[in-house]
Amino acid sequence: MIIALAVILATLLYAVGGERGILTFLTLCWNIAVLSLSIIMISWGWEPITITFLSCLLICSATLFYQNGRNAKTFSAFWSVILILVILILPAYLLGLNSHIQGLNELMLREDEIMGLTPNININIVKIAVSMMITGLIGAATDTSMAISSAVYEVFRNNRQLSLGELFRSGVHIGRDVLGTTVNTLYFACIGESMMMFLLFKSYHYSFWRLINSKAFFQEFTDIMFSCLACILVIPLSAAVTSCILKRPEKFKRFLDEDELFLYLKDNGQPGQIPDRDK
Amino acid sequence: MSSQNNQGKKFDIRKKVRELSRKSKLVLMKNKRRLLLYGALIVILLTGVWLTDHNDQWYSATIVKIDHAENSPTDLYRNGTGDRYYEQTLTGTVQNGTLKGHKALLKNQYSISGVFDETYKAGDRVFVTSVSSENGTITGTISGLKRDQYIAALCAALILFILLVANRRGFFALLSLTANIAIFWYALTLYASGTNILLLGNILVLLFTCLSLLLISGWNQKTFAAICSTLISITITLLLFQLTMSFTEGVDYAFMEYITSPADLPEIFMAQIMIGGLGAVMDVAITEASSISELIAKDKEIPLKNLIQSGRDIGHDIMGTMINVMLFTYISGSIPLIILKMNSEIRLHTIILWHMPMELYRFLIGSIGILISIPVSILVSLLFFRRLRRFA
Known part of the structure; x- marks a missing residue:
């Protein structure tokens, strides 16, 4: 069944996306491989947050650079995502530590499949909870920052005279359009995932106050909240990073030499004509 | 010559500072309403978070604030994985209900990994069930940590940032989120009643x-x-x-x-x-x-x-x-x-x-x-x- 669905997905990717579809599929496989590898490494007892951060770098660079090419857009999206990760790791860790987010929640403890598992893993499970939060937000953050950096790039391509502030403002403006739908995507995915949990809460007749203090709810809640916060905060960040890079391409020369807008940097020339898209 | 130059530079800087302060005042004047609005918003959100941090009397379940935690290792080693188990003796004060102000004495066991158990420390507030009172001291079992203040803080952060970044659009996104949560909650009630x-x-x-x-x-x-x-x-x-x-x-x-x-x-x-x-x-x-x-x-x-x-x-x-x-x-x-x-x-x-x-x-x-x-x-x-x- 899983294999059948995977085959359908691959076929559809090719049918809808053509060559880009194959790229997407390969990136997907790579991301899943990196994710599994990082999980294996964490289970060996390696430092979970560091491993997660490194695997996020790998995943992010594959999604951006391999799938969408190396240019100013992907480069600035990449840096925005890294910045947002660095910003959010500490609050996530502090919150996880203080609110006892770690471990199995009270609903899981009643499940049969837990019975055979050993609780003696000798890994700090707060850190695992934090790496779970970080992994959850990376997809949303990449999506939003890519949308914004490519929009700012298009604006800049059509009007090279715009100042840093104007570019930033247009980035945030576009971000407002993206925000609502991304938050929606996260919310519905979360509802779909945790529907069983809510049904269980209902059948145990949990009151509202007992619900919001329960660990099971709190785990789901922080997961989606951090994803939402990441995709909100990445909007101004990504707008700022993109406009900075576009306005001062000399400083980021070595990353931009494959970008069509900044080809002139290669031989230290002057900014010339905008390459025509249709050609 | 050089001192004159320096003076000129100083003068320049002073002029720049004056101009900057004038400009920022202008910006402030222009956005006065908006700044006031955001100020009010921040005050409201902070009050909300503070309220949920001090809402112990809203609960009927007994809440104990832990004042002191004493940990002692047990001789429990399982499977030889190196995971250690500890016993905790917690003393605290009851925060709500008829027993408010009474001292509480609670026991807890935890492991380093903390998969099935939790470590409590001074300052944590926990729910206590099967409470029994013995000459002024409460004992019982800990059923879980009080977490609503963290939920309130996260919600406040979300509301603040969404409105700061996307003002009107953000408001509508929040509105749709709230409405969807309400609908989902109502549907759950309907399901529980047999739909x-x-x-x-x-x-x-x-x-x-x-x-x-x-x-x-x-x-x-x-x-x-x-x-x-x-x-x-x-x-x-x-x-x-x-x-x-x-x-x-x-x-x-x-x-x-x-x-x-x-x-x-x-x-x-x-x-x-x-x-x-x-x-x-x-x-x-x-x-x-x-x-x-x-x-x-x-x-x-x-x-x-x-x-x-x-x-x-x-x-x-x-x-x-x-x-x-x-x-x-x-x-x-x-x-x-x-x-x-x-x-x-x-x-x-x-x-x-x-x-x-x-x-x-x-x-x-x-x-x-x-x-x-x-x-x-x-x-x-x-x-x-x-x-x-x-x-x-």
Whole structure:
């Protein structure tokens, strides 16, 4: 069944996306491989947050650079995502530590499949909870920052005279359009995932106050909240990073030499004509 | 000479500072209303967080604030993994109810890894059940930590940032989020009183789609095109899923987590995948609809071929990252459990095939939904906007 669905997905990717579809599929496989590898490494007892951060770098660079090419857009999206990760790791860790987010929640403890598992893993499970939060937000953050950096790039391509502030403002403006739908995507995915949990809460007749203090709810809640916060905060960040890079391409020369807008940097020339898209 | 130069520089700097302060004053004057609004918002949010931090008397369950924790190692070593167990003796004060102010003496056991247990420290507030009082000192079992203040803080952060970044748009996004949560909660109540979950799921999808799209993009043609294409795409996805099920061995619902009543598992799973993929499909639909309407508005005579090409290009740009969003949102939740299972000597291969197929199903069907919605929403938007132009 899983294999059948995977085959359908691959076929559809090719049918809808053509060559880009194959790229997407390969990136997907790579991301899943990196994710599994990082999980294996964490289970060996390696430092979970560091491993997660490194695997996020790998995943992010594959999604951006391999799938969408190396240019100013992907480069600035990449840096925005890294910045947002660095910003959010500490609050996530502090919150996880203080609110006892770690471990199995009270609903899981009643499940049969837990019975055979050993609780003696000798890994700090707060850190695992934090790496779970970080992994959850990376997809949303990449999506939003890519949308914004490519929009700012298009604006800049059509009007090279715009100042840093104007570019930033247009980035945030576009971000407002993206925000609502991304938050929606996260919310519905979360509802779909945790529907069983809510049904269980209902059948145990949990009151509202007992619900919001329960660990099971709190785990789901922080997961989606951090994803939402990441995709909100990445909007101004990504707008700022993109406009900075576009306005001062000399400083980021070595990353931009494959970008069509900044080809002139290669031989230290002057900014010339905008390459025509249709050609 | 040089001192004169220096003086000149100083003067320059002073002038600049004066100009800057004048400018910032101007900006302040201009945005006075907005600043006041944000100030009020921050005050309201902080009050809310403070209130939930001090709401112990709202609860009927006994809450104890721990004043002092004493840890002593036990001689419990299991399996020789090096995980240590500790015993905690906690002294605290009761915060609410008739016993308010009484001293409490509680016991707790924890391990370094903390998989099944928790470590409490001074300052934590915990719920205590089966309370018994013995000459002024309370004893009982700890049932869990009080977490509502963290939830309030996270909500406050979300509201503040969403309004700061996206002001009016952010407000509408928040509104749609609140409305959707309310609808979902009401549907849960209906389910508990015996309504069929599949019927509820269908109504929910309809309500969610209309409400969120209307609130996000307003009352206009774009929204209607997006609503139509979302509903069509979801239907096609579910049909495809049913078709695949009838050709393969189907889904083993025993793998679902938190099973309550085994009778209606297939229906619940159906409702789950319907709603889970909905957000992503809506996202694709509204993006396609608004960009195609934008293209037509800019150039009324744009040929059909170019429109389709642009629609496909946009679809290619969003599909990769959208599928990634699905992947990480679904898989991340099961990371702790996977790690636990791997440490219990279960191989990764076995875990993927036998312990987390539900997450994989949801992810695969959600991604299929995204891919189907790309051509569907292009087609629907074309039909909508082209026909309208012909009538005009």
